[in-house]
Amino acid sequence: MxxxxxxxxxxxxxxxxxxxxxxxxxxxxxxxxxxxxxxxxxxxxxxxxxxxxHWSHWDSMFLTVVVTAFLSTIFAGMPHLEEWKGYKVLLTAILTGWFLSRARYTQAHYQFLFKLIVLGTLPPLFWGLYEHLVIHSRETLEIHSVGHVNHSAIYLVMVFGASLGWFLSTLNIRKETLQKKFQTILLGMLSLLFFISLIIGQSRGAFGIGVILGLSLIILFGKNKKIRFIGIASIISIILLTVLLKANIVQKHIADSNDNNVLAYRDLVWNVSLEASRFSPLLGIGMSNWHFISIDQLKQSIEDRGETFNAEKYFFPGHSHNLYLTALVERGIVGLIVTFIFMLTWIVSLIKAFGRAKRSNEEIFLWAGSFSAWVATFGIGLVNTTFHHEHAILACLFLGLYLSYTSAFKKV
CATH class of the missing domain: 1.10.287 (Helix Hairpins)
Structure with a gap:
């Protein structure tokens, strides 16, 4: 003992x-x-x-991801490169969520861990804002350890959704004491800070998904029509103000539109992925091996089919800029299918638990954290390579935390 x-x-x-x-x-x-x-x-x-x-269907799901990714690594279509490095990155995130889902804590501990995730983002965010807006040592907003602006934006979307869920769980206009109102105002300002940071970050995909996530949570957890109306009106007002003031994120979109490049060359990147998926269709070329794909390999693949190769149709930024195409290229058809099963298992679990989630404040924000991780991962995943490194760990933290809570207290 x-x-x-x-x-x-x-x-x-x-x-x-x-x-x-x-x-x-x-x-x-x-x-x-x-x-x-x-x-x-x-x-x-x-x-x-x-x-x-004990063993649950989620244990089987996590194990399936680990095993199939292992197969894609040992049978990589482009071996002896960085496939084991890529496997380690995925394994670390999945094991974090898996082991956390099997842990059992007290209700106070679940609240503490969730709030630590949200509040722990503030120091590096403030530092990133200082570097970007005050001393101009960085051209973009980056969270220190998360890094690249797009990766930081993915991280911020999840934390924004979690903080908004926390805010909505405590918001009850009719019953709040003066002290409660002060705490609620602080939580509202916290959510606003994360949302404004998405605008400053200039990641259009992350901001768009952030808007969808924010509206969804307000509709789902606004405790009355007044709260839902004010919440929706607030988000729309911020969007309109962003457009009217021609914030950098708007100017960036206008510039890309004028250059007929709204997708920022992603369509050319996706062409690389679609062609490279033919190299090893079943189990893929190996995780983290995308940036080793060469123009000569594409040329040979296309000409071997008797088609004409056009180099202008392809662009190589280093990764696929799409979660699903990354899975297809690096882990093959097997990896893509497992990704879809993982995605569906996660959202079905959330849908089934939604009715219970509204019964207590703590389950509202834990549900919102898991939902935010799902939306950010699979929504932004349409235009960027999500679910790796820090934001993959964060997503699995939110998933594992909610699974652990529901298993410990709701018997699901």
């Missing part, structure tokens, strides 16, 4: 430290993540010995 208690403390401690360092510092994040996973393995081993081991 003493060993179990020690592991429980280490589990929560390592997870908390990893969450806090995830968007901020690279080295400590990796260290805490490894220690957390090791602690969870020891806990699972102890549980198995005590004959308290």
């Amino acid at each position: 003493r060993t179990k208690n020690i592991l429980d403390v280490l589990d929560l401690m390592m997870l908390s430290l990893m969450i806090l360092s995830l968007p901020s510092v690279e080295g400590p994040k990796n260290i805490f993540l490894v220690f957390y996973l090791v602690t969870r393995v020891l806990t699972e081993f102890l549980t198995f010995n005590q004959k308290k081991f």
Whole structure:
């Protein structure tokens, strides 16, 4: 029993430290993540010995992702490159969500972990805003450890949705005391900060999905018509103000439209992926191997079919700029099918739990966090390569946290 208690403390401690360092510092994040996973393995081993081991359909889902990705790695169509590096990235995120989904905490701990995810984003966000807007050391808004502006935007969409869910869970205009109103105002300002940061970040795909996510959560969890009306009107007003003031994100879109390049060359990138998916159609060329695709390989593939090759139809930015085409190219038809099954399993789980989610404030924001991760991953995934590195870990944190909560307290 003493060993179990020690592991429980280490589990929560390592997870908390990893969450806090995830968007901020690279080295400590990796260290805490490894220690957390090791602690969870020891806990699972102890549980198995005590004959308290349990298995659910979600365990099967996580295992399927891990195994099929492993097959795509050992049978990579372009071997001996970076397929094992890519597998490690996916494995880390999936194991984080999987082990977290099997953990059991108190209700206070679930609230603490969720709020730590949201509030832990503030320090690197403030620093990124300072670098971008004040000292101009960066041309774009980036969250320190997350990096590239598009990756940071994906991360921010998830946190925006989670913070908005937290805000809506506490918002009740008719019953609020003065102290409660102050707390609610702070949460509303927090959600507004994350939303405005999406505009500053200039990622059009992330901002568009952020708008859809915000409107969806307001409609789903606004406790009365007045709250829903004010919420929807607020988002629309911010959008109109952004257009009227011709914010950089609007100017960027206008410039691309004038150049007949609304997709920012993504259509040419997708052509590369569609052609390269022929190289190893079943299990793919190997994760993280997209940037090794060459124009000569495409040329040979096309000419071998007796077709004319046109180099102007292709563009190589380093990755596929699409979650689904990335899965198809790097993990093959098997990987794409598993991605769709994972996506559907996740959203079906959320739909089934939605009725219960509205019964308590804590389940509202935990549900909203998981839903935000789903929308950001599979929505922005239409125009960018989501579900890798920090934002993949974040998505799996929100997923695993809600699965763990529902399993512990709702018996699903």
